[in-house]
Amino acid sequence: METTLQKNYDPKSFEKKIYEDWMEKDLFKATPNSGKEPFCIVLPPPNITGQLHLGHALDQTLQDILTRYKRMRGYETLWLPGTDHASIATEVKVVDKIKQEQGLDKNEIGREKFLEEAWNWRDNYGRRIVEQMKQLGNSCDWSRERFTMDEGCNKAVKEFFVRLYEKGLIYRGNRIINWCPDCKTSLSDIEVEHEEKSGKFWHVNYPIKDEDIYIEIATTRPETILGDTAVAVHPEDERYKHLIGKTVILPLLNREIPIIADEYVDPEFGTGAVKITPSHDPNDFEVGTRHQLPQIRVMNDDASINENGGPYCGMSRYDARHQMVKDLEKLGLLVSVKERVHNVGQCYRCSTAVEPITSEQWFLHMEPLAKPAIDAVKNNDTKFIPERFSKIYFHWLENIRDWCVSRQLWWGHRIPAYYCQDCGEMMVLREAPEVCTQCKGDHIVQDEDVLDTWFSSALWPFSTLGWPDKTPELDYFYPTNVLVTGYDIIFFWVVRMVFSGLEVCDDIPFEHVLVHGLVRDAEGRKMSKSLGNGVDPLEVIEEYGADALRFTLVQGNSPGNDLRFHEERLEASRNFANKLWNATRFLLMNLDGEVATLSQKEQGLTFEDRWILSRLQRVEQEITSNLDKFELGLAQQKIVDFTWNEYCDWYIEMSKTRLYSENEEAKHTAQAVLVEVLENILKLLHPFMPFITEEIWQSLPGERGNIMISPWPVTKNQWINPKAEEEMDQLVQAIKSIRNIRSDMNVPASKKAALMVLNARPELKSLLERGTPYLMSLASVSNVMFFEDENKIPNQAVSVPFAGAEMFIPLEELVDIQKELQRLEKEKEKYQGEIKRVQGKLSNKGFIEKAPAKLVEEEKQKQVKFEEMLQNLEKRIKELQ
Secondary structure (H helix, E strand, C coil): CCCCCCCCCCHHHCHHHHHHHHHHCCCCCCCCCCCCCEEEEECCCCECCCCCCHHHHHHHHHHHHHHHHHHHCCCEEEEECEEECCHHHHHHHHHHHHHHHHCCCHHHHHHHHHHHHHHHHHHHCHHHHHHHHHHCCCCCCHHHCEECCCHHHHHHHHHHHHHHHHCCCEEEEEEEEEEECCCCEEECHHHEEEEEEEEEEEEEEEEECCCCCEEEEEECCHHHHHHCCEEEECCCCCCCHHHCCCEEEECCCCEEEEEEECCCCCCCCCCCEEEECCCCCHHHHHHHHHCCCCCCCCECCCCEECHHHHHHCCCEHHHHHHHHHHHHHHCCCEEEEEEEEEEEEEECCCCCECEEEEEEEEEECCHHHHHHHHHHHHCCCCEEECHHHHHHHHHHHHCCCCEECEECCCCCCECCEEEECCCCCEEECCCCCCCCCCCCCCCEEECCCEECHHHHHCCHHHHCCCCCCCCHHHHHHCCEEEEEEEHHHHHHHHHHHHHHHHHHHCCCCEEEEEEECCEECCCCCECCCCCCCCCCHHHHHHHHCHHHHHHHHHCCCCCCCCEECCHHHHHHHHHHHHHHHHHHHHHHHCCCCCCCCHHHHHHHCCHHHHHHHHHHHHHHHHHHHHHHCCCHHHHHHHHHHHHHHHHHHHHHHHHHHHHCCCCHHHHHHHHHHHHHHHHHHHHHHCCCCHHHHHHHHHHCCCCCCCHHHCCCCCCCHHHCCHHHHHHHHHHHHHHHHHHHHHHHCCCCCCCCEEEEEECCCHHHHHHHHHCHHHHHHHHCEEEEEEECCHHHCCCCEEEECCCCCEEEEEHHHHCCHHHHHHHHHHHHHHHHHHHHHHHHHHCCHHHHHHCCHHHHHHHHHHHHHHHHHHHHHHHHHHHHC
16 A cells, blocks of 8 residues: 655644644634533633743643543533733833834823834734744634733723722722832732842941940841831840830931831841831831831832932932941941842843832732632642642742732723812722712723733633623633643732632632643753753744654653753654654555454454553553543653554564465454554544644545544453463563573674573463564574473573573574684673773772762773673673683
8 A cells, every 4th residue: 555654754744734724624613512521721821022932832732732632532622722911021022112113212102102002012923922832733722812901801800800899809008019110110029030149238226315325237228227117126035125115316317216026026137126117128018017107118119219318319229328338337337248148129021129119009908818719729629730839829828918909001901990080089990980970070080000910810711711791601611620830820820810710700710730840951950041041942843843842841741840851852752753654654555455444353363463452452541541640741651652662663563474474364454453553542642742643644544534533542441461461571571582692692683593492381382382473583583492301402502581481592503602702702801901990090099089079980880880791791701611
């Protein structure tokens, strides 16, 4: 039969064509179907600012594997895609674009024009990542693609905000937040990146009022002294008990502030006395709230010192710091300056050092929302895989602070709060009012701020299904089944989706959270631009194909663990695809017309047929179990082992005896088994390597639809045959042992030799007799002879390691004994010389003391290796003599 597969495996020649075929046939589409069980994953929406990176590729490959698997299992499978507006990240990009193209900043072009530019950005650049995701093979229902700022998501955001406000959970207040002085907006914790930097600890004396004594504090930010409203000590600290209730004179400003007692203070850290600056430190803010301390903000939005900074007003924060340290030194109040390394929070977009400051913002009261979210995981309604990641989830929720949800940006969901310019009334409404609800005036303006991008992302599992409307999709697919995400956003995104889903849908948003690690380089380093160690998945797809990339990302992958990305693994993945391709071509070239079904050939099955069919059932069971338990890396490895080792290296090789024979019945039976097993291999492999499996599937004989909607293999218990598996294990062991001996003796495959078997049990004798054709073809055995008298075994015969019988090969049939002895004696001398050289090095005291430990260890390993090789040589010489 002529093969329809091209000679060489070239993924570029068919991957795009296959994806277009799937799209044309609408094979990814999912609709509510009461006759099927639903399975739903919502794609974590990538930002419209970027392009596909390896983190996306890993995350999406895992999701696609689960989606394709469940689709083949008969579920109504929805993988719902979308993209995120990524508020601050996109705004920064658009601001830069406007500046480069027009030489203007956003304030100069105005909000309306700026938003036009932002939507243009989304249309022009935001679509790129969607097209890139398709190159990876993602089987998303693209007809349901969503965007976090589309009309439906915007409706959901407004509804959620208003509901929470009406319940008293959203409020406007003056609290501590992260502030970027460059972007001039509040930031969420995830938008602050921490980096270890060298800094200083300035120790400063604060004079006690009306006494000639001081209390010493230490600070990394001297400029915040200007906003101090107290000094705190631990209530049980004996050093300071007598000072509690007294006041100190704040250096530089000469303002009186109290000494207070609070258990927040660690007596063991620093001097045991801390300055309290409620407007510029989150912990100090809490202390200040407990003690009703005044809040004095000393910085403007650009981090310059404001009028509360006295003589330092107008200076930048760092210029003020420099001048204040000099002034403290002049006054004799600077005790010491100590070097230290500490974490500095930076804006993740512009890398400006973030300032904690008090600001009038919108906040979400978290405590009432946190408890149900904690209970959902404690009660196993939502399960983390691996379970250990629930600790991160609990830690964040159990130490929750109110969430600042407002951002001083223009790109995003605008806060649905409206202010009457006539009477000052604030209205939080789903739709913009035409007149004030209080005074009926019509001078109304909307709040300028937008919502934190995570506010809309928190609604993603249900807003994408139509909430707040009661849609068929929401009723059928919610709660979703699995969320696939990295461990780095558990407390930022996962937590928020859980409490949001419980709040408005009265149910969890997903049953399982499958956590994966980061993709690192071969040395285990995080990929970054600065290190230049990033890998572009689109370049990988161009060179190796999407299947090889997907396969590499899953190889050895276990939930929650970081993955090291090696070029060699890409080669290995492509080699596996090539092996499968060539095996299929071999099979197709050895088919002659229509292939009989296996049921028609069941009576003529040989023991190797029964073995491969039995192993197939076992592998199907194991892989199905692995996928059900989210052990995707294990499932993949089992497919590789079975396909490469058992099917290609053993069964196909054994089948050649019948494929090349004149026995038409035996040939057709072998063909039927080869096709049956290959079809099921392709199905098991399809979720991992969708393109090559579809291409090969379409090349097989017979009428067939697309593999991606073919049924998942179902175990046929009648084919499970432990006896056939045991017999094949024994035969393979014999063949491998003979091959190893021939390899050790450098015997060419063309030189055949007899196999002598002594005292074989009847069942083993039967097996070896049946297996003789394979011993001849795969181990270069000329014939198999059975003996019960050991005297009939030649003295010069090499023993074949084998469990169950003694097996020998006459040496004279393998080698010219005298020539082989001469060769082995030369090798023996070589290794004796190497051992002597290494021993000389290791006995040299100078070498041991001066050489690096790694080099010394390498020499020791060499000695062990050479001694082992010498031992093997001496054994072979003895056998030949």
